[in-house]
Amino acid sequence: MKTMQRRMIQAGMIVACAMVCVTMSRAQEKTALKVELPKPMFVGTPKNIKTENLERPLRPGQKRPAIMVPADVTIVSKGKDVTGSDSAPIIGDMELLTDGDKEGSDGSYTEFGPGQQWVQIDLGETCEIYAIAVWHYHAQARVYRDMVVQIGQDADFITDVEAVFNNDHDNSAGLGIGKDKEYIETNSGRVIDAKGKKGRYVRLYSNGSTAGEMNHYIEVEVFGKPAS
Amino acid sequence: MKGNSKTYLWVLFCVVTAIVGLVLRTQNLDVRPMHHDEANQAVRFGALLEDGHYEYDPHEHHGPILYYFTVPVARLMGQDSLAEVNEWTLRWLPAVLGAATGLLTMGLAGAIGWPAVAAASVFVAVSPCLVYYSGYFIQESFLVFFGMLTLVCGWRYMSSHAPGWLILAGAGLGFMHATKETWVLSVASWGLAWGAAWLLSGHRLKLPRRAWRSVALAFVIAAVVSIVLFSSLGMHWRGVVDSWATYFTYLERGSGTGTEHAKPWYYYLCIMVGNAPSRPLWWTELWILLGAVVGLIVALVSDRKRAEAFGIWFVLAYAISLATIYSVIRYKTPWCMMTSVHALCLAAGVGIGGLWSRFRPVWFRVLLTLFLATACGHLYAQSVRATSRYSTDIRNPYVYAHTTTDYLRMIQRIEDVAETTGLGSDIMVWSVTGAHNAWPLPWYLRAYNQKHLGYWNTVEGLPLQYRPDIWVVGPECSESLIPHLEEGYISEFYGLRPDVIMELYIRDDLWKKFLDTRR
Incomplete structure (x- = not known):
């Protein structure tokens, strides 16, 4: 009887170990990141722009290559504190950037002052960041200038700063010449592969758009998990 | 002493209103990029400035006033070539005339009363439409100014019978013709308003004996002004013929054929009413529309003397007919609203003035003043916004195909x-x-x-x-x-x-x- 009990305990332990292993391996297993998109606000894009500095718009039905992230990655930015170079936005407020509302209509976006501005999200703890999705303004086809996205460990972005996106091709922002391309804003926003970089803060720069000198943000989503 | 105090107060009011109107119009004059139409006219102006060359084009670019009147401004600034000219030089005069129109409005005090002209001049000073387009190097601000000059001088002649006023009115009419082809719409609405005021008030304005001499002289002066300018100071006589032949072109354009600017009748009304207040920026000139409606109601229920009623009905009918004419014309660009909005400001003044005169209790007048202050404060804030941060932003309803x-x-x-x-x-x-x-x-x-x-x-x-x-x-x-x-x-x-x-x-x-x- 005791032997029977011992065997059952052993079997149970084996199953439990197997389950932990499976769970761990699943956590390491990568899946395609799914981003929930808002409703499109306009149809079509500006005509025939083919400069090498501008990313070609997607054809109808065409999708960008998926970003592979661990299965346990979540949105770690939702409801987190947002600060910025323009502490008193012209329209809206900082909270709108992380409130989960990605619609392009009035009342969903925050408008910051003219010229180069930045916004910064404090994730509250150091995280492994796998992707950053950003929607500037998608009620009209426009291109935001000098977009630079950085991940940092301190709020002042002095040490361990890493740029995960930079399309400032002439270094007008003074953060280095970027190799990424500019793109036309749509409801798809822009999902940036952050490749699991560690950091507590995410900072996004922009310098107006083809429509004017103001800077806009509808939503920023940071996909990651607490750093182990 | 009491009379003197009133005069001082009135002068102070006029000065403050003029300063507010001028500051609003001249701030940030050189900040907004040049619009397609402004740049095009600026280069034409450059040819006149550098070589003295100007020829009236009956198909585009409107009348010669804009170009000829800007030359002295450039000379005063010490600019002798297009390369030296800047946005400030070009936009300064339309802005000043826009502010001066508010002062000219006071000249109708004899027709609609002092409270009405005071309210109207404040509306003119702060109306976002009038402020925004006064900063454009286009003809509209000139047209509104010369229209008002003609109207005020014409009215002053009717009340004083001094021929000098009629001569000035004649010059104003000539300048209107030499400004923009749409001057005929203002004149047509004056005609309609005259008829309506006559019918509704029962008052018939009396002209002095031998008035026809002064009237004829006024028309001669109007013709001389127009001919001198359209003929490019006697160097291009074809321009005089073209200044009338042009109406074939504009008649076709007004019907909406061959233009991408054809719009429904309610286009201007929508801009005036504005967007829903829930939107982050509330753009509206509803206050002015509301004032004009009140003016209409007060005119309908009041039992004024015939002579007073004539002026009030004239202004109301002028505003209604001009707004209707512009709405019916299929070709629409928002700056064409300026003459209508100015007429509506006059009508809104009639509304405020009517309430002021009809209801005398102090508490009511305090409330009315507070209402006017709130309305004008909101219009002022919109004007500041429209000419600064949102001067090229598409959410600003006055921004139309503007350069970013x-x-x-x-x-x-x-x-x-x-x-x-x-x-x-x-x-x-x-x-x-x-x-x-x-x-x-x-x-x-x-x-x-x-x-x-x-x-x-x-x-x-x-x-x-x-x-x-x-x-x-x-x-x-x-x-x-x-x-x-x-x-x-x-x-x-x-x-x-x-x-x-x-x-x-x-x-x-x-x-x-x-x-x-x-x-």
Whole structure:
């Protein structure tokens, strides 16, 4: 009887170990990141722009290559504190950037002052960041200038700063010449592969758009998990 | 003493209103990029300034006043060539005339009463539509000013019978003709308003004996003013004929055929009413509309003396008829609203003045003053917004096909490349943009060596064997030109107007030199 009990305990332990292993391996297993998109606000894009500095718009039905992230990655930015170079936005407020509302209509976006501005999200703890999705303004086809996205460990972005996106091709922002391309804003926003970089803060720069000198943000989503 | 105090107060009110109107109109005059139409007219003005050359074009660009009246402004500024002229020089006079229109409005006090003209002049000073377009180098501000001048002088003649007023009115009429073809709409609505005021008030204005002499003299003066200006000071007599033949062109355009500016009748009304207050920016001139409606109601229920009622009915009928005429015409651009909005300001003044005169308790007048202060405060705030941060923003309802501020970055880029490469004003820039996207580039390149600049509407006929330093390419021409520019150039793009993006091609060697200065 005791032997029977011992065997059952052993079997149970084996199953439990197997389950932990499976769970761990699943956590390491990568899946395609799914981003929930808002409703499109306009149809079509500006005509025939083919400069090498501008990313070609997607054809109808065409999708960008998926970003592979661990299965346990979540949105770690939702409801987190947002600060910025323009502490008193012209329209809206900082909270709108992380409130989960990605619609392009009035009342969903925050408008910051003219010229180069930045916004910064404090994730509250150091995280492994796998992707950053950003929607500037998608009620009209426009291109935001000098977009630079950085991940940092301190709020002042002095040490361990890493740029995960930079399309400032002439270094007008003074953060280095970027190799990424500019793109036309749509409801798809822009999902940036952050490749699991560690950091507590995410900072996004922009310098107006083809429509004017103001800077806009509808939503920023940071996909990651607490750093182990 | 009591009378003196009132006079001082009135003078103070006029001065403050004029200053507010002037400050609103002149702040940030040079900040907003030049609109397509402004730039086009500026280059025509440049020909007059430099060579004394002007010919009236019966198909475009309207009358000669804008150009001739801006010459002394440029001379005063010490500017003798287009290259020296700046936005401030061009936009200053329309802005000043816009503010002066508010002062002129006071001249109708005899017709509609002091409280009414006071309210109307405040509305004129702060109306976002009037403020915003007064800062444009276009004809509208002149038309409103000369229209008001004619109306006030005409009215003063009717009440004083002094022929001097009629002579001034004649000059005003001539200037109106030489300003813009739509002057006929103002004159037509005056005619309609006169008839309506006569019928509704029962009052018949009496003209002095032998008034026909003064009237004839006024028309002669109007004709002389018009002929002198349209004939380019006697150098282009064809312009005088064209100043009347032009109505065939504008009649066709007004019907909406062959124009992309055809819009439904309620287009102007929608701008006046504005968007829903829940939106982040509430743009509306509903206050003025509301004042005009109150004016109508007060006029209907009041039992004024016939002579007083005539002036009030004239102003109300003028506002209604002019707004109706402009709404019926299919061709619509928002700056055409200016004359209607000004007339509606007068009607709104009648509304406020009517309430002021009819209800005398102190508490009511305090409430009315508070209402007026709130309304004008909101209009003032919109005007500030419209002329500053939102001066080119499409959420501003007065922004119509305006050049974006991003376009200024393109101009800056051309300047920077010219400077860093040592080419300076001799840089060779070729522009192939399509007819609709050609402007305002010639304005912004006015200080460069014009022999090194080229402007084409299509790719056909382009001497592609040459390799200019910079190409500016419009979306219509991009497809056929890109194969020639794929090698040896780097490309950038810049917004011209909402949804219109221009491409800028900079020769590789110049780009490398430029970039070296930015590392």
